[in-house]
Amino acid sequence: MLAYIGLGSNLNNPKKQIKDALIALNTEADVKVVGLSSLYQSPPIDNTNQPDYINAVCEVHTHLTALELLFVxxxxxxAQHRVREKKWGARTIDLDIITYGVQVIASKQLIVPHPEMMNRAFVLVPLAEIEPDFKVPVLGHIQELIEKVDTSTLIKL
Incomplete structure (x- = not known):
């Protein structure tokens, strides 16, 4: 199965956090990272007083189910000391399954495609970098989704 995972960090050396997460993903027996976007810097979603985020999207091939991939x-x-104190709070690492094949999943544990991806330039732009003609299940063509979001604060590193 082909899946895309969004990675984000704004604490404890964010670039290293993303690198470490990618290494951890790739060492899983049934997960192989096969594509990676550039890194992007973006401000916090809720404009709170916290450091900017570093984000990327990776493409993985996996034999895991979507829920198994979520658990990974x-x-x-x-393992990277993620603390969930508040929604959209600062974090060492965040890994979100953006898409999982063409599947649409709506369970208590997981919603795919990611329910906020169409509002997040820091997900859409890196995803389009990997797959410029991608059609997001239910939501449509990636380029059309990008046209609907503000990309002015997104900085490619």
Whole structure:
């Protein structure tokens, strides 16, 4: 299965946090990172007083189910000392499954495509960098989604 995972960090050396998460993903027996966007810098979503985020999107091939992949992502977050104090709070690492093949999933644990991806330039732009003709299940063509978001604060590193 082909899946895209968004990575983000704004604490404890964010570039290293993303690198470490990618290494951890790639060492999983049933996950292979096959594509990676550039890194992008963006301000916090809620404009709170916290450092800017560093974000990227990776493409993985996996034999895991979507829920199994979610658990792998959560285990990596835990290993990298992710603390969930408040929504959109500062974090060492965040791993979000953006898409999982063409599947549409709406469960208590996981919603795919990611329910906020169409509002996030820091997800859409890196995803389009990897796959410029991508059609997001239910939501449409990636380029059309990008046209609907503000990309002015997104900085490619």
């Amino acid at each position: 992502c959560q285990n990596i977050e835990t």
